[in-house]
Amino acid sequence: MELSSNLLRGLQLLGSDNLSDLEYEFLVGAAFRIVTKQMDADRLDDSEPLAELSQIIVKQAHTTILSIISLCVRANNDPRELENIFEENGFSQDRISKFVEYYIEYLQPLKTIISSTGFHFPHITDVEWRMDLLLKSDSLEKENTPLFFIKFKVMEYGIPTYKEFTATLSQMQDLVNILQDATSALERLDLFI
Amino acid sequence: MLIVLSRKHKEDLSFLMNFADDLSLCQEFCKIVVLFLKKGSTKKMYVRIARKVELHPEVIEGGVQALAYLFFEASKMKVRGNDFRESLLVLAFPDDLNDLLLHVYMSIRRDVRQLLSEMNYDLPHYKDLSWRLDVQVASRMSRGEANPIFLLNIKTQEGPNEVVQTLQTDYTNLKNVTDKLQEALDQVKQPYVRRIARNI
Numbered sequence: 001m002e003l004s005s006n007l008l009r010g011l012q013l014l015g016s017d018n019l020s021d022l023e024y025e026f027l028v029g030a031a032f033r034i035v036t037k038q039m040d041a042d043r044l045d046d047s048e049p050l051a052e053l054s055q056i057i058v059k060q061a062h063t064t065i066l067s068i069i070s071l072c073v074r075a076n077n078d079p080r081e082l083e084n085i086f087e088e089n090g091f092s093q094d095r096i097s098k099f100v101e102y103y104i105e106y107l108q109p110l111k112t113i114i115s116s117t118g119f120h121f122p123h124i125t126d127v128e129w130r131m132d133l134l135l136k137s138d139s140l141e142k143e144n145t146p147l148f149f150i151k152f153k154v155m156e157y158g159i160p161t162y163k164e165f166t167a168t169l170s171q172m173q174d175l176v177n178i179l180q181d182a183t184s185a186l187e188r189l190d191l192f193i
Numbered sequence: 194m195l196i197v198l199s200r201k202h203k204e205d206l207s208f209l210m211n212f213a214d215d216l217s218l219c220q221e222f223c224k225i226v227v228l229f230l231k232k233g234s235t236k237k238m239y240v241r242i243a244r245k246v247e248l249h250p251e252v253i254e255g256g257v258q259a260l261a262y263l264f265f266e267a268s269k270m271k272v273r274g275n276d277f278r279e280s281l282l283v284l285a286f287p288d289d290l291n292d293l294l295l296h297v298y299m300s301i302r303r304d305v306r307q308l309l310s311e312m313n314y315d316l317p318h319y320k321d322l323s324w325r326l327d328v329q330v331a332s333r334m335s336r337g338e339a340n341p342i343f344l345l346n347i348k349t350q351e352g353p354n355e356v357v358q359t360l361q362t363d364y365t366n367l368k369n370v371t372d373k374l375q376e377a378l379d380q381v382k383q384p385y386v387r388r389i390a391r392n393i
Contacts, residue, residue: 115338115340131380148377179324
C-alpha cells in the first residue's frame with residue numbers, strides 16, 4: 001500500500017520512543033472512540049495520560065492513526081495487511097497487536113459509518129397509510145369511493161422528512177403493482193442481499 | 194331522488210316549448226348545450242340558431258344555460274334515469290322531447306361528473322412511479338462493496354403542477370413499503386368496509 005511521506009513520518013513518530021507504550025495505547029483507543037462518536041474530540045487536548053506530551057505530537061499522532069484507520073477500512077483490509085504496514089515501519093510487536101485488537105473490535109461500526117458517509121438521494125425508510133371513504137364534496141355528491149392517504153418517511157442526511165399524497169383505488173393498485181415488480185426484479189436476480 | 198326546479202329555472206326552461214314540435218331543432222339545441230358544457234360559451238352558434246328560429250340570441254343563450262344547469266345538477270347528484278324523467282314532467286314537455294333530454298343526460302353524465310371532480314380542491318395525488326435498480330460498487334469512502342439500491346421517480350400532481358421527486362431505497366425498506374401498501378389495498382375487500390360502502 002502506497003503511503004504518503006507525511007503519513008510515513010507520522011508512523012515513525014508513532015512507533016518511536018517519543019511516545020511511551022501507555023501514551024500510545026491511550027492515543028489509539030481514543031482515536032477509535034472518537035471516530036465512532038463514543039468520545040468527544042476536544043477531550044483529547046486535556047486528557048491526563050497525555051499531559052507530558054506537546055500538543056504538536058498529540059496532533060500528529062492522532063491524525064496518523066486516523067489516516068491509517070480510514071485507509072484500511074476504506075480498502076477493506078484485513079488485520080494481516082494492517083500488521084504489514086506496522087512491521088514495515090518498525091513497530092514493536094506489542095504496539096502492533098494493540099492496534100490490531102482495536103481495529104478488529106471497531107471494524108463493524110467503522111464500516112457502517114463509512115458506508116453511510118457520502119451523497120445519496122433521500123432514502124425511503126417507512127410508509128404510513130390511511131383509507132377514507134369519500135362521500136361528497138361541494139361540487140360532487142354521491143362519490144362513495146375509497147381514498148388512500150400515503151405518507152413516505154424519507155431520511156435526508158439524518159433528517160426525517162415526509163412525502164405525502166393521495167391515491168384513488170385504481171392509482172393505488174397501479175402503485176402497488178409497480179412496487180411489487182421492483183422488489184421481484186431483485187429477487188429474480190438472486191443476488192446476495 | 195327528484196330534482197326540484199326553482200320557479201326561475203322553470204321559466205328559463207319553458208322557452209324550449211317553442212321548439213317542442215320540431216325534434217330535429219331540439220336535437221340541434223342539445224348539441225349546443227353539450228358543446229357549451231365541454232368548451233364554454235359558443236356565441237356563434239347562438240346567433241346561427243337564433244336567426245333560424247327568429248328569436249333573440251340572448252333568449253337562446255339563457256335557454257342553453259338553463260338546460261346546462263339542469264344537466265349539471267342532475268349529474269352532480271347522480272340522479273337516476275327514471276327520476277330525471279319524472280323531474281321533467283313538471284315542465285309539461287311532450288314525451289319525445291323528454292326522451293331526447295333523458296338520452297342526452299345519460300350520455301354526458303359521466304363526463305360531467307369527471308369535470309366536476311376536477312373542479313374541486315385537489316390534494317396532491319399520485320400520478321406515476323418509475324423505478325430503477327442499481328448496484329453501488331464503490332465510492333470515495335468505500336471500495337469493494339456491492340450495494341443494491343432502488344431509485345424511484347415519483348410523479349405527483351399538486352394543484353396545477355406536476356412534481357417529480359427522485360428517492361432511493363434499499364431492498365428491505367422497499368419490501369416493507371410494498372407489503373404495507375398491499376395491506377392497505379386489501380382493506381377494501383374487508384367485510385367491514387364493504388358493509389359501510391353498501392349501506393351509505
